[in-house]
Amino acid sequence: MNRRRPRRPRRPAPATPAGLPELATSRFHPWFGDLQRLSLWRMLTRLPALIATALRWSWKASPRDTLLTVGLNVAAGAFSAIVLTAVVGILQGLFAEGPTPERLQAALPSLLLAGAAALTRAALRSAAIWAQGRLTPMVERVVEVELVSLTTATRLEAFDDSDWCDQIHRARTLGVYEAGRITGYAADIATELVSLLAVATVVTVLHPVLLPLLALTVAPVGWAAIRSARMRYARMRALSTSNRLLYMYTHAMTEREAAAELRAYAMRPMLLAEFARISDHVRDALLAVVGRQTTTRAVGDVLGGIATLATYAALVALLLAGLMPLAVAGAAYLALGQGKAALDRLMSAVNSCYESGLYLSDLLEAFDHARRRTPPATGGTSPGPLKELRVQGVDFAYPATEANALTGVSITVERGRVVALVGENGSGKSTLATLISGLYVPDAGTITWNGTGIADLAPGELHARIGLIRQQYHQWPFSAERNITMAAPGAAEPDRLGRALRLSGADQVVEDLAHGLDTPLDTRFKDGEDLSGGQRQRIAAARGLYPQADLVIADEPTAALDARAEERLFSTFQAAADGAAVLLITHRLASTRSADWIYVLDHGHVVEQGTHTDLITHGGLYAELYGIQAAAYNGATPNRHTEEVP
Ligand SMILES: Nc1ncnc2c1ncn2[C@@H]1O[C@H](COP(=O)(O)OP(=O)(O)OP(=O)(O)O)[C@@H](O)[C@H]1O
Known part of the structure; x- marks a missing residue:
């Protein structure tokens, strides 16, 4: 009779320190299995x-x-x-x-x-x-x-x-x-x-x-x-x-x-x-x-x-x-x-x-x-100039979560149009922008560029056709010029740079820098200068506009801008839409009035869509949010559907 007891795996991890449950390790943690497999022999x-x-x-x-x-x-x-x-x-x-x-x-x-x-x-x-x-x-x-x-x-x-x-x-x-x-x-x-x-x-x-x-x-x-x-x-x-x-x-x-x-x-x-x-x-x-x-x-x-x-x-x-x-x-x-x-x-x-x-x-x-985890770098169809980007029935949950961030979302963005995405915090606007940029893959539904699924397009070429102005942008410890021109491969092109500076209002920022475009945007390096929040946002906008992309996705591009700069940037988007499509995410509903089409997101669903006039007439979430913002300016009492702020 075999009396040997089966060998118990030795507990690999130290106890969790008090108050740090996030550091808990268990023997069922994936790496423990790896270690068992890595026996001495x-x-x-x-x-x-x-x-x-x-x-x-x-x-x-x-x-x-x-x-x-x-x-x-x-x-x-x-x-x-x-x-x-x-x-x-x-x-x-x-x-x-x-x-x-x-x-x-x-x-x-x-x-x-x-x-x-x-x-x-x-x-x-x-x-x-x-x-x-x-x-x-x-x-x-x-x-x-x-x-x-x-x-x-x-x-x-x-x-x-x-x-x-x-x-x-x-x-x-x-x-x-x-x-x-x-x-x-x-x-x-x-x-x-x-x-x-x-x-x-x-x-x-x-x-x-x-x-x-x-x-x-x-x-x-x-x-x-x-x-x-x-x-x-x-x-x-x-x-x-x-x-x-x-x-x-x-x-x-x-x-x-x-x-x-x-x-x-x-x-x-x-x-x-x-x-x-x-x-x-x-x-x-x-x-x-x-x-x-x-x-x-x-x-x-x-x-x-x-x-x-x-x-x-x-x-x-x-x-x-x-x-x-x-x-x-x-x-x-x-x-x-x-x-x-x-x-x-x-x-x-x-x-x-x-x-x-x-x-x-x-x-x-x-x-x-x-x-x-790396998509193939080569292969895929070359995306031609954008005529129409269509999102159909898209569901998406972030890898670490169970709840959907987006459910059954369908939107269309056509060349020559400014499309606005609005909705309250956490409603899924940035997530949708990230999916359209091809950075995440939807769990269900399709995203097509002129009828071809974006997953079938050459990723490098697709990214080159999309100019992304992200809500959380990274300012690199490079010169002002490189911070902008790094958005497109190859040497900096002065004409494109000039256009991006002008349209974003970053030209005024650069004018005030001691070494102009050569100034490092980080005081931790020699001759470096720091920028204000709004100035940084103008540089980020210039970066998004520099590639002269077919689709400009601007996620909260004006949150830190002053009124004049904001007005100027929105006019820019209108002008940019002449040769491109613009997907604008913003909480400033005054700016969405001139958008060609507006989608309203709520808890990951598209709950309303139409022009500004349609949505105001409809009297739904958009009209309510717009009313709250307008009331703040004209002193009227907002017509709130949800609970009042105390
Ligand atoms: N990386 C992530 N991992 C897990 N959940 C996330 C992640 N990013 C966002 N979420 C969740 O997804 C939902 C949608 O977030 P998203 O950033 O798209 O909202 P939003 O409409 O852009 O909000 P805001 O107006 O505040 O920018 C939120 O519930 C958020 O908590």
């Missing part, structure tokens, strides 16, 4: 493939330094082998029968050889370390470039997945670092394997029983090292979210973006306390690992010590039993010492490689996930 068998990947990166980074790193390390290993053989020769010469001067003379060639080989080995090692040192930053760069080229190509929805965010954070902070080092560790393994080959040959020639005994001395230490590396890796994975959170807190507390808000709201004590609480949680979790690692290593060291004693005891027994002459025993003693040192170094290199391999395998998985 499986990981060791995957190492060659991982090393091959690392070598490919190294080759890409610098073929010369890769050849030097591997070649010099292997050569250094070969010279270690020569040193060992020569030292054994010295001992055998010295312990041989005969008068001392003759024995010394017999040992002299081996002595000279050992000295020369040791010197050459040292020189080769130094050169190998130099090549390895050059290779590391070059590989890191190659991997970093690959990482950002993948993360910038994935579908937007990837960033709504917290596991993906954790994985990318680990890839950035640990994976890239380890990828730069694994080639060096692999080269160290090659070095030690070559010198070990010599040890194994010498030891086996001296006595066959010595080799397995030698292997026994290092096996427990190697097991302990690999086991503790796995513990550290498992804990780092479990702490991914905490570490990402700490990274975000550090960024917020050391950078400018949140500096004013942090001070104005007296948030400092709360943030510092939160920061301390999470870092204490990380510290405690890591300290707990240190304890377990120490125990594991102690067990490995004790077992290794016992095996070493047994090896030397076997040597003495062979000597006493007359099975081994004294000269051979002396050589064997030395070879065992050298062999143990070489095996220890090999174990250390394998362990470093194994630990790097864990992170590298995580990095490769992140790359793989990124590729699976």
Whole structure:
């Protein structure tokens, strides 16, 4: 009867820190399954493939330094082998029968050889370390470039997945670092394997029983090292979210973006306390690992010590039993010492490689996930100039949520028309704009460009035909000019730039900048200047207008603009609609009066549509919202359908 109880998976994660339920990790968390699959044996068998990947990166980074790193390390290993053989020769010469001067003379060639080989080995090692040192930053760069080229190509929805965010954070902070080092560790393994080959040959020639005994001395230490590396890796994975959170807190507390808000709201004590609480949680979790690692290593060291004693005891027994002459025993003693040192170094290199391999395998998985989330860059029909964009029966829920943000939405935007989307906060306007831009894919329904589904169009060409002025825009730490012209590929075109500046009102912003268009829009860099909210919005509008797109999607483009700038921008949209279509999202209902068609969204549904006059006559949600805004100007009491604001 089999009495063995089934093995219970070890709990991988530290306890959740009090008050931080968002950091809870469970054994059912997806990564735990991955770790179970990455058993020691499986990981060791995957190492060659991982090393091959690392070598490919190294080759890409610098073929010369890769050849030097591997070649010099292997050569250094070969010279270690020569040193060992020569030292054994010295001992055998010295312990041989005969008068001392003759024995010394017999040992002299081996002595000279050992000295020369040791010197050459040292020189080769130094050169190998130099090549390895050059290779590391070059590989890191190659991997970093690959990482950002993948993360910038994935579908937007990837960033709504917290596991993906954790994985990318680990890839950035640990994976890239380890990828730069694994080639060096692999080269160290090659070095030690070559010198070990010599040890194994010498030891086996001296006595066959010595080799397995030698292997026994290092096996427990190697097991302990690999086991503790796995513990550290498992804990780092479990702490991914905490570490990402700490990274975000550090960024917020050391950078400018949140500096004013942090001070104005007296948030400092709360943030510092939160920061301390999470870092204490990380510290405690890591300290707990240190304890377990120490125990594991102690067990490995004790077992290794016992095996070493047994090896030397076997040597003495062979000597006493007359099975081994004294000269051979002396050589064997030395070879065992050298062999143990070489095996220890090999174990250390394998362990470093194994630990790097864990992170590298995580990095490769992140790359793989990124590729699976990336739409094909080529292929697809070329979208011609826009005649009509049609959204039909579109349903959409964000990946992390169950409720639909949009349900059964149908709208049409034709060339030469300004179409407005209005509705209260959270009604789904920005979501619809993002779907039309092709950044998210609807769960149901279709979005067509001149009758072809946008998913079947070449994504690059589609994006080039859409000018997006987003509600949450990013101001890059570049010059004012680059902040605008980066919206279209290729060199800046002065005519287009001039037009975009004029239409958006950003020309007035640039006029006031000390270095005009060359001024960096970030005071953290030399000669940089900061802009007001409205000025930033004008730059963002210029960016959206610069590509002279077929469809301009303007999501709340005037929220921060003064009345004159707002009026000017709305006239711009009217003018832009001559050669293009404009989809305008706004809460300023005075501006929608001149729109050709208005769709009113409510809780993700289109509840009304028509011209301004139609909708006012209809007396629904639009008329109510318009009435509230108009009343604020003419002092009348608004006709509210919903509950009154107290
Ligand atoms: N990335 C996201 N993940 C999950 N839910 C989201 C995400 N972005 C928006 N939502 C939700 O989708 C719904 C529609 O949001 P959306 O931003 O489209 O509204 P909106 O009409 O543009 O609002 P506002 O007028 O405030 O800009 C809201 O309930 C919002 O909470």
